[in-house]
Each structure stands twice: as C-alpha cells, then as structure tokens.
Amino acid sequence: MIKLSEMNELYSKNGWMVLDLTHPETVFEARDAIVAFLRESFFPTLERLEDLHGHISDDEAYIKVHLALNGFFRERQFAKKIISSELDALQKLISPDLCIQTNPYLRIARPGVAGDNIGLHRDTFYGASPYELSVVVAYTDLDEGGALRIVSGSQRTPESETRFHEVDIDGVERGSPRHLAGIPYIARIVLPEIANEAVPVPLTVGQVLIFGLATVHGQEINQGAGTRVTTDIRVVNGLAPFIVNRTGPETYYTPLSQSSVSEQADLYLQANPDRIINRGRGGY
Numbered sequence: 172m173i174k175l176s177e178m179n180e181l182y183s184k185n186g187w188m189v190l191d192l193t194h195p196e197t198v199f200e201a202r203d204a205i206v207a208f209l210r211e212s213f214f215p216t217l218e219r220l221e222d223l224h225g226h227i228s229d230d231e232a233y234i235k236v237h238l239a240l241n242g243f244f245r246e247r248q249f250a251k252k253i254i255s256s257e258l259d260a261l262q263k264l265i266s267p268d269l270c271i272q273t274n275p276y277l278r279i280a281r282p283g284v285a286g287d288n289i290g291l292h293r294d295t296f297y298g299a300s301p302y303e304l305s306v307v308v309a310y311t312d313l314d315e316g317g318a319l320r321i322v323s324g325s326q327r328t329p330e331s332e333t334r335f336h337e338v339d340i341d342g343v344e345r346g347s348p349r350h351l352a353g354i355p356y357i358a359r360i361v362l363p364e365i366a367n368e369a370v371p372v373p374l375t376v377g378q379v380l381i382f383g384l385a386t387v388h389g390q391e392i393n394q395g396a397g398t399r400v401t402t403d404i405r406v407v408n409g410l411a412p413f414i415v416n417r418t419g420p421e422t423y424y425t426p427l428s429q430s431s432v433s434e435q436a437d438l439y440l441q442a443n444p445d446r447i448i449n450r451g452r453g454g455y
C-alpha cells in the first residue's frame with residue numbers, strides 16, 4: 172500500500188503512479204457485471220474477461236461489443252462509484268474540489284490488433300489541460316506485454332520537443348461508431364525515439380494507474396496473452412484554470428466534490444455575477 176506522501180513524491184517525479192485501491196470491491200463488482208452483461212447479450216460461454224478476444228469473430232463484432240459495453244458501463248455509473256470510493260486519496264492528491272468525466276471510455280484491446288489502440292501520445296496534443304488526470308482502472312490483469320506504457324517525467328518536456336506524426340487509424344471514420352467509442356480517426360503518435368523511452372506499467376485488478384494528461388502514455392499494440400479491458404476516467408481539480416481550452420459539450424465534466432469554502436464562494440459569486448473572474452469548474 173502506498174502512502175500519501177509517497178504518492179505526491181512519485182507524481183512530482185514521474186507524472187504518474189500506481190495506486191492500490193482501498194475499496195477494490197467496487198472494481199470487482201464492475202468487472203463481474205461486465206462479464207454478466209457480455210454473457211447475456213453476446214457470448215453465453217464467456218467466463219473470463221481476459222478471454223474476450225477469443226469470442227469476437229471479426230472487426231464488425233468487435234465494434235458492436237465495444238459500443239454496447241461502453242453504453243452499459245456509462246449507464247451503470249461505474250466510474251462514479253469507483254472514483255467516489257477512493258475520494259480520500261484523490262482529494263489529498265488533487266484537491267477537495269473535484270470534477271469527474273461524465274462519460275468515460277471503456278477500452279478493449281485484443282492481443283496483437285494494432286487498430287484497437289490509439290498509440291503513444293500525450294492528451295495535450297488534443298487540447299487537454301495538464302491539470303487533468305487519467306485514472307486507468309483495469310478489469311483484466313495486465314502484465315508487461317498487455318500494460319499501458321508511460322514516459323516518466325515527460326510532463327515537463329515542451330510540446331516543441333514532443334514531436335508527433337499523424338496516422339489514420341484503420342477503419343475509423345469521423346463520426347463512425349468507433350470514433351464515437353473513443354478511438355480518434357487520426358491519431359497523433361509520438362516519434363519512435365520518444366516511444367522507445369516508454370516503460371510498461373503492469374496492473375492487477377484492484378489497482379489503478381494515475382497519470383497527468385501531459386505525460387506521454389498509451390499502447391501501440393497489446394502484446395499480452397489476454398484482452399485488455401480498462402476504463403480511463405478523467406478527474407480534475409474543480410478550480411483548475413483551463414488555460415488550454417477543449418472543445419466539446421459543456422457536460423464533459425460533472426462536479427464530484429467541493430470544499431465548504433468553495434461552496435460558499437460559489438454562492439457569493441452567484442449572488443454577485445459581476446465578480447466572476449474565471450469560468451470555474453468544468454467550464455469548457
């Protein structure tokens with residue numbers, strides 16, 4: 172179990188850390204519900220989520236399963252349950268004022284299928300703020316081959332030195348089902364000399380990987396034996412200055428927690444709108 176002071180130290184040094192959840196049962200419940208849903212809707216003989224790729228016959232079936240699972244995950248509000256159960260640690264790491272991504276993405280990466288991944292990148296390539304964090308929850312154990320990779324300390328490297336090239340992702344059209352399921356149609360991938368510095372971060376179910384969106388991360392291809400099923404849940408300080416604007420719906424973030432000081436300040440500002448100096452929480 173990692174201590175809070177250690178958590179801050181690791182984050183300051185590397186821009187990421189692995190956390191053992193204090194309530195891993197929220198993740199086990201979500202994992203079991205996902206398996207039950209897949210058995211009922213698609214694959215009656217599925218036993219372990221790791222074996223999902225063996226049941227998916229082709230890309231068309233993959234897309235269907237991916238979209239259905241994304242919908243199921245969102246509808247059941249698993250992200251909110253998991254993050255809420257870990258509120259203490261996250262509030263100490265980030266702030267008592269937190270927002271959570273309203274509709275996080277569920278990733279399914281079959282072993283050996285490059286098109287299931289978005290490659291190594293930092294989300295600031297796409298306009299994310301360096302204040303935002305990704306909390307990656309694993310529903311399958313991920314060994315070195317199946318794990319996401321991270322470039323430690325890359326959050327401090329200027330964008331001008333973090334060069335990327337754009338690649339078309341196979342079978343993903345703008346507005347297509349896969350695009351809507353969280354795969355960009357054009358991926359911005361770091362150049363090989365940066366990708367080569369990335370190290371795998373193995374996870375077991377009950378652990379989460381937390382990284383800032385300026386830290387280079389991702390997976391080029393799942394080289395593990397099993398399917399990778401994860402959700403990356405954005406969490407951000409509710410008072411973060413969104414110096415880097417992101418386009419997108421107003422509802423990208425939902426407020427999750429607030430200090431009483433911020434609550435009272437908000438009430439003051441509601442009563443005195445002329446005093447509002449920035450757009451505040453989740454104000455994309």
Ligand SMILES: O=C(O)CCC(=O)C(=O)O
Nearest residue numbers: 278289294305389390403
């Ligand atoms: O899980 C993945 O494949 C990508 C996750 C990611 O890029 C993120 O959390 O920002």
Ligand SMILES: [Fe+2]
Nearest residue numbers: 292293294388
């Ligand atoms: Fe990312």
